[in-house]
Amino acid sequence: MLARSEQLKKIAGQTFDVVVIGGGATGSGCALDAQLRGLSVVMLDAGDFAGATSSAATKIVHGGVRYLEEAIKDVDPKEYHVVVRALHERVRMMENAPHLTRKLDFLVPSYSWLNAAYLDIGLKIYDWLAGSARIAPSKFLGREETLKRMPNVKKEGLLGAVSYYDGQFDDSRYNTATVLSFVKAGGAALNYARVTALLRDASGKLNGVTVKDQIGGSTFDVHTKVVVNATGPFADAIRKQANPSVPTRMRLSKGSHILFPIEKFPTDDAMLIPKTDDGRVLFAVPWGGRLLVGTTEQEVTPDEEYYVTKEDVAFMLKQLNHYAETPLTPEDIVAGFAGARPLVSSGENESTKSLARDDVIEIDKTSGLISIMGGKWTTHRAMAEDTITAVQKALDKPITDCATKTFKLYGGEGFTENFWESLVRDYSVSTETAHLLARKFGTAAKDVLMLAKTDASLAQPLIPGHPYPQAAVVYVVREEMAMTIEDVLARRLGVQFYSWRDAIHAAPVVAALLGKELGWTDEQTRAATTAYVEKINRWLEHAGLARETASGSSAATSSAN
Numbered sequence: 001m002l003a004r005s006e007q008l009k010k011i012a013g014q015t016f017d018v019v020v021i022g023g024g025a026t027g028s029g030c031a032l033d034a035q036l037r038g039l040s041v042v043m044l045d046a047g048d049f050a051g052a053t054s055s056a057a058t059k060i061v062h063g064g065v066r067y068l069e070e071a072i073k074d075v076d077p078k079e080y081h082v083v084v085r086a087l088h089e090r091v092r093m094m095e096n097a098p099h100l101t102r103k104l105d106f107l108v109p110s111y112s113w114l115n116a117a118y119l120d121i122g123l124k125i126y127d128w129l130a131g132s133a134r135i136a137p138s139k140f141l142g143r144e145e146t147l148k149r150m151p152n153v154k155k156e157g158l159l160g161a162v163s164y165y166d167g168q169f170d171d172s173r174y175n176t177a178t179v180l181s182f183v184k185a186g187g188a189a190l191n192y193a194r195v196t197a198l199l200r201d202a203s204g205k206l207n208g209v210t211v212k213d214q215i216g217g218s219t220f221d222v223h224t225k226v227v228v229n230a231t232g233p234f235a236d237a238i239r240k241q242a243n244p245s246v247p248t249r250m251r252l253s254k255g256s257h258i259l260f261p262i263e264k265f266p267t268d269d270a271m272l273i274p275k276t277d278d279g280r281v282l283f284a285v286p287w288g289g290r291l292l293v294g295t296t297e298q299e300v301t302p303d304e305e306y307y308v309t310k311e312d313v314a315f316m317l318k319q320l321n322h323y324a325e326t327p328l329t330p331e332d333i334v335a336g337f338a339g340a341r342p343l344v345s346s347g348e349n350e351s352t353k354s355l356a357r358d359d360v361i362e363i364d365k366t367s368g369l370i371s372i373m374g375g376k377w378t379t380h381r382a383m384a385e386d387t388i389t390a391v392q393k394a395l396d397k398p399i400t401d402c403a404t405k406t407f408k409l410y411g412g413e414g415f416t417e418n419f420w421e422s423l424v425r426d427y428s429v430s431t432e433t434a435h436l437l438a439r440k441f442g443t444a445a446k447d448v449l450m451l452a453k454t455d456a457s458l459a460q461p462l463i464p465g466h467p468y469p470q471a472a473v474v475y476v477v478r479e480e481m482a483m484t485i486e487d488v489l490a491r492r493l494g495v496q497f498y499s500w501r502d503a504i505h506a507a508p509v510v511a512a513l514l515g516k517e518l519g520w521t522d523e524q525t526r527a528a529t530t531a532y533v534e535k536i537n538r539w540l541e542h543a544g545l546a547r548e549t550a551s552g553s554s555a556a557t558s559s560a561n
């Protein structure tokens with residue numbers, strides 16, 4: 001049971017070795033590593049865990065083909081290092097959470113022999129750099145094989161495709177599993193807990209933080225020996241609170257994604273579009289029954305709300321349709337999301353797309369603040385390892401072994417590919433429900449279904465025909481600290497990332513279950529539903545699509561992410 005009220009009691013006014021500010025990929029990775037090394041740790045997030053960038057990734061576990069190309073062009077060993085480290089980390093990331101990851105074949109359709117040869121050589125280097133961490137060798141597929149595996153790829157002039165392997169993961173569930181593993185290891189975690197001030201001793205060194213509970217409204221202090229700033233796009237705000245004279249380091253780049261029914265571009269493999277009109281790459285990836293297409297690149301500031309705009313839609317569709325035999329249209333879009341890449345800059349004039357996805361650890365001499373900035377999801381564990389080594393040095397403690405290299409995350413213990421069969425056998429659920437729960441919760445799916453077994457009303461589907469039982473909502477409120485409709489439908493269950501319209505239809509049911517668990521009044525339940533439905537309608541409108549009502553005229557689809 002991960003009750004927020006219990007966590008609050010464990011945290012308010014207490015003393016820890018380390019306070020980690022930020023509960024995204026970087027913060028939760030740091031918190032888990034520090035806790036497993038025997039430190040006492042609290043992790044605080046101003047919003048929901050994974051509520052910012054860490055649920056807005058393309059969900060690829062990768063070394064970075066584009067970064068490799070840049071490293072070769074720039075003859076830059078530092079950029080090589082970024083790619084090589086990520087290539088090794090991708091294997092660890094997949095082994096640590098087998099239920100939330102899988103290997104994926106990426107095809108790059110080729111229409112010129114010269115381009116195919118260029119790509120083939122580049123991907124052989126990618127394989128070679130991966131060394132023992134190679135997933136499978138890259139190879140050239142002929143035209144017939146390419147069309148068999150990707151029937152809607154543009155046929156005219158197609159020679160075949162270069163194929164290479166990377167991984168795919170469920171970003172928000174990976175984040176949740178890391179937080180839960182951290183708490184299970186004895187750590188304290190609180191969402192909707194904003195750090196509003198940094199406390200310091202007579203010498204100016206940080207020794208605590210002031211926290212505003214965004215839900216209960218109270219303010220309290222937490223005392224600590226070290227503060228880790230893992231706030232991604234918001235890192236500069238904390239750095240400047242600690243030491244107003246530090247220069248701005250973060251440059252934020254918005255990236256949007258759109259999702260289509262997979263039937264619009266049927267494939268089990270991902271497609272890499274090697275050169276977009278603005279000189280980047282674009283991915284079209286099969287993702288839980290959808291085709292996930294992304295991304296864009298646009299410089300932004302930290303405190304904006306990021307939407308998928310009509311312009312983003314037009315750009316991505318134009319790039320995708322260069323490669324599609326039957327074009328996809330804006331009306332085919334079923335969902336979308338956007339987030340800001342937290343890139344670290346040394347100068348003012350670089351474009352965001354030229355900034356390497358490297359990470360930087362900064363130790364502020366005046367205040368002792370340790371900031372971990374930049375990086376990517378694939379390298380979050382290694383970033384955390386380096387950060388916590390820096391924390392142990394700051395604490396003047398011996399550097400102990402990092403335990404996260406081979407640490408099975410929550411739900412991953414005992415998981416096998418055919419685990420879902422035991423759910424069908426033991427809980428009499430459909431194969432669709434069993435697959436979905438196994439993929440989202442791993443072996444903890446049994447606990448979700450136990451709720452439905454003990455209370456038959458929770459065996460009802462979320463919305464008619466939907467594979468999620470209502471028990472999944474109750475489970476994520478009781479066990480995963482979901483506090484809002486969006487926490488449930490976006491980051492815990494993924495329904496909002498699968499279908500905006502399904503999410504709107506499910507909102508009243510989710511609100512009623514949440515309200516019952518959290519003691520909301522009827523008025524609070526109604527207000528939460530209205531606010532959520534309005535928020536998703538703003539997403540629809542920004543993307544240029546028609547609004548939807550909770551009672552809805554358009555039919556809900558029958559599957560989930």
Ligand SMILES: Cc1cc2nc3c(=O)[nH]c(=O)nc-3n(C[C@H](O)[C@H](O)[C@H](O)COP(=O)(O)OP(=O)(O)OC[C@H]3O[C@@H](n4cnc5c(N)ncnc54)[C@H](O)[C@@H]3O)c2cc1C
Pocket residue numbers: 021022023024025026027044045046047048049050051052053054055056057058059060061062193194195196230231232233234253254255256295338339340341342374375376377378379
């Ligand atoms: C479009 C896009 C696509 C991407 N695709 C991939 C990919 O396919 N593969 C990959 O490896 N990487 C990818 N990335 C990169 C990856 O998503 C990020 O590097 C990673 O999620 C950053 O995590 P973070 O924890 O540093 O930041 P965040 O996830 O943004 O977390 C920072 C947290 O700090 C909290 N916070 C801020 N201020 C405070 C405060 N005062 N008090 C308490 N909490 C605070 C915020 O609420 C937030 O939750 C992508 C990024 C983007 C934007």
